Amino acid sequence: KQEVTQIPAALSVPEGENLVLNCSFTDSAIYNLQWFRQDPGKGLTSLLLIQSSQREQTSGRLNASLDKSSGRSTLYIAASQPGDSATYLCAAEGRAAGNKLTFGGGTRVLVKP
Amino acid sequence: ETGVTQSPTHLIKTRGQQVTLRCSSQSGHNTVSWYQQALGQGPQFIFQYYREEENGRGNFPPRFSGLQFPNYSSELNVNALELDDSALYLCASSSGLMTTEAFFGQGTRLTVV
Numbered sequence: 001k002q003e004v005t006q007i008p009a010a011l012s013v014p015e016g017e018n019l020v021l022n023c024s025f026t027d028s029a030i031y032n033l034q035w036f037r038q039d040p041g042k043g044l045t046s047l048l049l050i051q052s053s054q055r056e057q058t059s060g061r062l063n064a065s066l067d068k069s070s071g072r073s074t075l076y077i078a079a080s081q082p083g084d085s086a087t088y089l090c091a092a093e094g095r096a097a098g099n100k101l102t103f104g105g106g107t108r109v110l111v112k113p
Numbered sequence: 114e115t116g117v118t119q120s121p122t123h124l125i126k127t128r129g130q131q132v133t134l135r136c137s138s139q140s141g142h143n144t145v146s147w148y149q150q151a152l153g154q155g156p157q158f159i160f161q162y163y164r165e166e167e168n169g170r171g172n173f174p175p176r177f178s179g180l181q182f183p184n185y186s187s188e189l190n191v192n193a194l195e196l197d198d199s200a201l202y203l204c205a206s207s208s209g210l211m212t213t214e215a216f217f218g219q220g221t222r223l224t225v226v
Contacts, residue, residue: 004155006155034214034215036217041201041220041222042219042220043117043119043203043217043218043219043220044156044203044205044217045217046214046215046216046217049214089155089156091155091156091215093215100146100158100161100169100171101146101148101156101158101205101215102158103148103155103156103157104155105153105154105155106154106155
């Protein structure tokens, strides 16, 4: 059974600092790993999708890496802004999950002006 | 704008009642998945529909049921509501079953009193 963990559960940084968000998963037989952003009470916004054959994906200030052998993915957000304050969730899709996404509990980020 | 729309956005039901939630998938997507997100937790997979057939189910009782229509929109039905069913219900659509990006709607906030 796939288990996904995100540590820490909450993070507070001053504006301008780089953010590093961690995601670990127990079953390396994944099809892909996806990062999402969630604002309070809202749905999920897809940020980046990394296929199992890829090592990283980049979009603007966001960069996500994937290391299947160690069961880890990291989301980097460069030069954080107050508008980056949200909860960030990672989700793994894999054979063990039966074609569903298995989510971590999320990291709640606060970027202070 | 992801193109995935859910209705209603909020509703309040009494314990024991039945509820139907609706989801319109993004244009061109034939797969719809439903997730339940309790406050402060990551989403949990309920079930998935692919081309009108159920394709995988999470650890939810039979009183959670679903349907997908020929236009690939979907419904989630919950019978005999319990207080613990209070949550944000999220619908995600994707093209195909695996290795494709999932796009989420804004969710339906269900409160059971």
